[in-house]
Amino acid sequence: MKTQLLLLALISSVFATQLQGQNRTIVNAQNSEISDNLDLRVVASIFGDSRNLNDFERQLNDPKLQISNLDLNNDGQVDYLRVIESVEKRTHLVIIQAVIDRDVYQDVASIEVEKNWINNIQIQVVGNPYFYGQNYIYEPVFFNTPLIYADFWMSNYQPYCSN
Template identity: 70%
Template structure:
């Protein structure tokens, strides 16, 4: 009996763990496209709005802005991005690192800031090759000179090195769950400053920045997932820019195919109804012509009969009126015949008057 209870308890425990594993949802960076979860244009945008690198790190991890959507350690929380800097003469190398575990960091992107001999400042945001492919670079052109430039070449400048690490974050920061990629992209497109330009290039300006980066590189995620590089995820393209172009061409092809199908259906719907109602139109025209001809033919006898009746009505009253006219004439004759009676009465009256006089 005890053994049965133990087996039942073990089975229930196994089923419970399986159900909990199914209910939990993770964003797996290996299976999904990692580069979709951090837009380097957004990184360039907030870099130009920052006062210094400390402010830049705060904006990069602001829960309200949500510039990043990276979850490299698959704990269903967006990773904290820390900033470290290396300086040599006129070159500043700024490294953006994802904190994925205790003392384990992964370089996500670098920002090369360099002043040339003419004191012109050049800025390039370079995507990590493991995440974005080869030579994925943006050169921002700001509509106004960023304030952060003034801090780089000030006297007694000290390179910035973030003090935050795993489970030790600033008070303003709290981890949030990663969003679906389409929602993250919409958020970035809304928050980008439209006055700035973000030009894609495939050549890195500063050779010195490459050397500085090799001395401070962190690749904890690469070591954990050696088969998750961009070249393995996307074997037909070199970097994220080519991937975006292919996606756009696919969307345009799909849109054009859908548009062609709609036009075909629309043309078929316009041609097929016009062919089908033709017999109906012929029948309706025939019925209309018959209705126009048959009533005229049927109405002909009616018109003849009505004309005959009308002629008879005109002739018969005249014939019936003849006796009435004769009667009226007879009445006239009787009135004329009454004339001699009046004369006789007059004569009688005159003879009576004469007899009275003689007497």
């Protein structure tokens, strides 16, 4: 419940700040199969293999890996995916946003990482309902504990925000 409230508050604040901008960019889903352009199972795999969120963002945008082929603003270029994070108690919300224009971003997916009271970690990769449809949720299972988890719960941890 707390995770859903946090997600709703964060999404609301993103939309509120975007409404204040002077430039207006309209994003239209070109097809119902956005997973052809960004497969959230692959995103989850990259997340599990990353050392930290900076490494995760780098891998998402690495042209050699070709993880994303999103072009939401139809400019003929693959959109850069930035990563931002919000932390509340034992929950980390990692948001993947496509950079549409200068200071214009579109949420594409989020990764919710939550550590419960017995220190079990649950992860959900959630697609933006506009692109992926309602309830597009992927819950990966990692055979080895991802290195990125150790980074999240360090005592001096600072939430990540893309440059």
